[in-house]
């Protein structure tokens with residue numbers, strides 16, 4: 540007989556969702572969603588993805604003492620103005636953030652006629668340095684692992700044309716190679732439309748725990764964005780141990796079902812606390828910033844057996 544699991548969901552939405560909305564911003568804005576979050580010293584800092592009524596996207600800082608509420612909106616992050624950047628980045632969106640040693644690396648999708656990944660770094664989560672593009676066109680959702688693997692910086696990336704997740708490696712964060720496919724959409728029961736990586740992979744004794752977004756397409760036209768988990772080998776991060784059969788989050792709340800794009804939960808980052816609990820930050824319906832609670836153990840249970 541199949542094992543029966545407790546009714547308690549492995550990921551539980553914060554009752555105060557959405558935590559950040561456009562009307563909290565001190566400037567004109569139609570949505571705040573898919574933001575990147577990190578704990579810096581004793582503050583929770585988010586790089587908010589803000590979208591104006593002209594659909595131009597920009598990044599703005601926010602911080603909170605607890606990661607759930609009392610958000611104080613900070614400065615807009617200045618983006619490079621040189622023509623080479625602007626040529627490929629009419630807009631920029633979907634930030635991800637990873638701390639490696641004492642530096643925060645913030646990757647994001649730059650988009651003009653096609654998607655291309657950009658990289659910025661920061662030591663203090665207040666000022667940011669443009670490091671350059673880290674892919675050619677045709678890539679989005681690049682997210683760095685929190686440490687070098689076999690002596691090389693390692694990242695997850697998603698080639699735009701296909702619904703797949705790959706790993707890529709670099710000696711210096713500028714030159715990338717040694718690409719390997721980690722999974723494609725057929726490996727996931729709820730992501731036959733497309734898949735892509737979410738936040739920083741989590742190192743556990745059992746392997747890299749990776750949260751990904753997955754899209755199912757219903758009635759041939761309606762896209763539903765979910766989140767799922769996959770576990771991969773610590774020394775060979777593209778080698779899959781198992782993909783969880785159950786999605787961990789699926790659009791079920793009004794702020795996920797009705798917004799700009801209906802039926803979207805888009806997890807873009809998470810913070811793992813010292814006790815193993817996890818705050819998962821996600822966008823609802825391309826309009827609202829939300830958070831949910833989980834833990835490494837609960838996500839491992841999905842990855843390994845459910």
Ligand code: BMA
Pocket residue numbers: 573632633764800803805822825
């Ligand atoms: C993806 C990205 C996300 C967005 C999602 C749903 O392709 O563009 O920014 O949240 O689609 O529209």
